[in-house]
Amino acid sequence: MKLGLALAGGGMRGIAHAGVIKALEDNGIKVDAIGGASSGSYIASLYAMGYSPAYIYSLFKKYAKKIAHVNNSAIISEIRNIAFSRKIRTRGIKDGKDIEEMFDKLSTKKGIRKIKDIKMPIVITAVDISESKEYMFTNYVRVDAHIDPGGCGHPPLQIQNSHYISDISVGKAVRASSSFPAVIAPCEYESHMFCDGGMLNNVPVIDVKEMGMDKIIAVIFDSDTVNDKSNAMDIMMKTVDIMCNKISEENLSISDYTLTIPSDGTGLLDISKIDFCYKSGYNTTIEKIEEIKKVLK
Numbered sequence: 001m002k003l004g005l006a007l008a009g010g011g012m013r014g015i016a017h018a019g020v021i022k023a024l025e026d027n028g029i030k031v032d033a034i035g036g037a038s039s040g041s042y043i044a045s046l047y048a049m050g051y052s053p054a055y056i057y058s059l060f061k062k063y064a065k066k067i068a069h070v071n072n073s074a075i076i077s078e079i080r081n082i083a084f085s086r087k088i089r090t091r092g093i094k095d096g097k098d099i100e101e102m103f104d105k106l107s108t109k110k111g112i113r114k115i116k117d118i119k120m121p122i123v124i125t126a127v128d129i130s131e132s133k134e135y136m137f138t139n140y141v142r143v144d145a146h147i148d149p150g151g152c153g154h155p156p157l158q159i160q161n162s163h164y165i166s167d168i169s170v171g172k173a174v175r176a177s178s179s180f181p182a183v184i185a186p187c188e189y190e191s192h193m194f195c196d197g198g199m200l201n202n203v204p205v206i207d208v209k210e211m212g213m214d215k216i217i218a219v220i221f222d223s224d225t226v227n228d229k230s231n232a233m234d235i236m237m238k239t240v241d242i243m244c245n246k247i248s249e250e251n252l253s254i255s256d257y258t259l260t261i262p263s264d265g266t267g268l269l270d271i272s273k274i275d276f277c278y279k280s281g282y283n284t285t286i287e288k289i290e291e292i293k294k295v296l297k
Contacts, residue, residue: 001034001296003122004213005203006255008220008248009038009178009198011268012277016059016261017043019281020219021052027289029296033121033140033211035204037197040219041124041177045103045170048120049110057278059106062093064271066098096175103173115173116137116166121211125197125204126176127188136164141148142212180268198247205251215296218255219281220248221263225242256293259288 003271007017015174017040021031036044104113116139123138165173168189176187176194187194201207203218223242252258261284266273285292 001214002212003296004035004208004211004216005031006203006208006218006251007034007036007040007044008203008218009036009040010221011180011266012064012270012274013221013261013263013266014039014042014277015057015274016221016263016277016284017219018047018053018056018060018283019278019283020285021047022057023054023282023293024286027286027293029292031120032161033126033208035123035208035211036177037125037202037204038178038180040176040203041197042103044124045118045121045174046106048118048122049107049112049170051082051106051110051178060274063102064274066102068115085236087253094184096179096187099178099184100169100171100187101169102172104169105221105238105252107170112170114167115170118170121208123204123207123211124173124177125207126173126179126187126194127197127199128192129157129195134197135192135194136162136169136204137166137177137209138211139166155161157271159268176291183268200253201246202246203251203255205255209254214271215256216254217295218247218248218252218258219261220252220258221261239263255271257292259285261291 007014008057017036021043024031033045034044036042043056046059047053052061100144107113115122115124115137118139123136123140126135126137127133128135140290172187173191175187177197179187180195180196200252205216205218205222209216211228261277261281264273264276265278266278
């Protein structure tokens, strides 16, 4: 039995995924393939490259301030500028280069440069906003058709889906997948302009399944309530959660088990709750471990 994990995006909540994987490992459950969107791509790429959940947790704590050095008022201001400007603005508050450089450095330490060099099957989602089209960064060759050239006894030709890209650096792929609109500028790669993968595919269950996995666990986050004490950033995050959850309905219906992690109102760039989110991922998985084991039989 081969198990795949599909990890949702969710800003700093994403570190909970490392807690989930640690709990699975502690119970002897092996992950054979992994996929993620946005911050889910952080954990997916690091784990697929061979970094342990505990080390990923320490990396988050070390680099969180650098990644999330944006305040809420700046985000709201940028959204206002986008909404009321007549010109199309493609920049964000951050350019995302620090994320790309960090992941390229971490991949180099493992002797890896591009997505195709990673051994564990992996898929990372992104959206080309110039084409309004979803793309996948993966080391798995997706074959859409077999064509026998004239019946001459030659091997069938393999036609690879144009939505799939493997010849891209790990850093560029992660940067593209996590380029959250208005916060991080779109990531330019060749002729593409990539934005956050969660816009169209926040939990890539189907894509992980198609990498030959027998069972899929989807990991998502709860959606916090909005009330009269909520600020503009709270409302924006709630809106994003609603959108992502709606988009993910088809994927989640195909998963064999959906694990929902409490996040206690953790904001997109809220580094103060990294410890809470990691422990929440671990503890929630432990609480549900018997259910998970039954599904995996």
